[in-house]
Amino acid sequence: MTFYLPDLLVPDTALSVAGLTAYIQALLEQDSQLQQIWVTGEVSSANRYRSGLFFTLQDPDAKAAISCVVWSSQLGKVVTLPTPGEQIIILGRIHLHPQRGHYQLIVWQALPAGEGLRALRYRQLRHRLEAEGLFDPQRKRSLPSHPQTVAVITSPRAAAWGDIQRTLKRRYPGLKVLFSPTLVQGDQAPVSIVNAIERVERDGRAEVLILSRGGGATEDMACFNDERVVRAIANCAIPVIAGIGHQRDESLADLAADVYAHTPTAAAEQAVPQLADLYTQHQKRAMALQEAANHQFGRVEEELRQLRDRLRRLPLERQLQREVGNLAWLRQELIKGALRQSQQATHHCQTLQQKLANLDPQSVLHRGYAIVRQGDGTITRSTTGLHLGQELSITLGQGQLKVQVTEILPAKPNASESSTVL
Numbered sequence: 001m002t003f004y005l006p007d008l009l010v011p012d013t014a015l016s017v018a019g020l021t022a023y024i025q026a027l028l029e030q031d032s033q034l035q036q037i038w039v040t041g042e043v044s045s046a047n048r049y050r051s052g053l054f055f056t057l058q059d060p061d062a063k064a065a066i067s068c069v070v071w072s073s074q075l076g077k078v079v080t081l082p083t084p085g086e087q088i089i090i091l092g093r094i095h096l097h098p099q100r101g102h103y104q105l106i107v108w109q110a111l112p113a114g115e116g117l118r119a120l121r122y123r124q125l126r127h128r129l130e131a132e133g134l135f136d137p138q139r140k141r142s143l144p145s146h147p148q149t150v151a152v153i154t155s156p157r158a159a160a161w162g163d164i165q166r167t168l169k170r171r172y173p174g175l176k177v178l179f180s181p182t183l184v185q186g187d188q189a190p191v192s193i194v195n196a197i198e199r200v201e202r203d204g205r206a207e208v209l210i211l212s213r214g215g216g217a218t219e220d221m222a223c224f225n226d227e228r229v230v231r232a233i234a235n236c237a238i239p240v241i242a243g244i245g246h247q248r249d250e251s252l253a254d255l256a257a258d259v260y261a262h263t264p265t266a267a268a269e270q271a272v273p274q275l276a277d278l279y280t281q282h283q284k285r286a287m288a289l290q291e292a293a294n295h296q297f298g299r300v301e302e303e304l305r306q307l308r309d310r311l312r313r314l315p316l317e318r319q320l321q322r323e324v325g326n327l328a329w330l331r332q333e334l335i336k337g338a339l340r341q342s343q344q345a346t347h348h349c350q351t352l353q354q355k356l357a358n359l360d361p362q363s364v365l366h367r368g369y370a371i372v373r374q375g376d377g378t379i380t381r382s383t384t385g386l387h388l389g390q391e392l393s394i395t396l397g398q399g400q401l402k403v404q405v406t407e408i409l410p411a412k413p414n415a416s417e418s419s420t421v422l
Helices: 017-029 117-132 159-171 189-203 219-225 227-234 252-256 264-271 275-313 316-359 361-366
Strands: 037-048 052-059 064-071 086-097 102-115 149-154 176-181 208-212 240-243 371-373 391-395 400-404 419-421
Touching: 017 086, 037 064, 037 102, 117 219, 117 227, 117 252, 149 159, 149 189, 159 176, 159 208, 159 264, 176 189, 189 208, 189 219, 189 227, 208 264, 219 227, 219 252, 227 252, 240 252, 240 264, 275 316, 316 361
Parallel strands: 064 102, 149 176, 149 208, 176 419, 208 240
Antiparallel strands: 037 052, 037 086, 052 064, 086 102, 371 391, 391 400
16 A cells, blocks of 8 residues: 655654653753752642652642652651642752653752642631531431432442442342442532432432542542532432542531541441341340240239239138229230230331341342343353353243343443442
């Protein structure tokens, strides 16, 4: 195949990537103004390693940032260690990494330059919303003890979504999970989060809402300090659990939520009880009911014994007259007490039976689910290992089917069989 480039002058030689990088490196590192330069900005994130302290210096208003490093040998000489949220002035030189093709500031000195702009805005907004009462503990609502439907708001690509699904399924099988996807980073994230909350409210099925993200740098968490997001959480008609996934600083979303946890997994644990704990509570209640009944019967038997002793000490005619009245009264009281306890026990048993029925696998099948088994009886949970033409048996709510695999479709990523996307 021949390419014709009539209007383009093709050079005899072209620079290699290494050659171009070396040329740019020489321009930057040999520039006298860049060999020793003072730069001011706000520290957005900082990570300490054995080799040194790596951090990002940014200008929030100009939407600009530069990577910086203070080598370990220089850390003891700097006046101020870079801390996220602080405004500092640094002295250093420009250095370019040929292998990665990006430049950074090698820092020799760091001086304090007042409070960071982001930290100042955070504090001002927090004080204003706090004065309005948005963080008042009296506004916090209690979570439902046994929710049947939980909504989750996070990014579909976030690891937090998978952690929450696994935790809910392990702790409370049969739970209905509604997923309202959103952005959790960037300039569009606040509007996206507000819209996701409104979708859950309009749907009306969720009894509790989990807002989650798997942590990140300080600048990545800015959307959870946005006033629009905070007000949407505070005004949400559904109890909100915040599982943002960071432990260093409280976000305003944490303060506005009804409950907040340090990780997405902890947020899911707050949303639903442990099924094993419910079973233990049921056993304790049954034992307490049995003990109460035994105590009541024992008390009645003791009263009857005392009455017999009194009868033996009274004249027969007076005994009969008095005890006929006493027995009639005791009979009525015993019937009333037994009937009342029987009604209470019946109501409690019906409540427990309903809860157990909701968790019965056969009940799940009657709601439209099915169990797929291979020829050896193994339950099939994934298409992995299946092949065309293989015979499978399907157990439904009523009856069974024998089917043959005619097509194997790829699995949808980050999707749960019990999850519904709003």
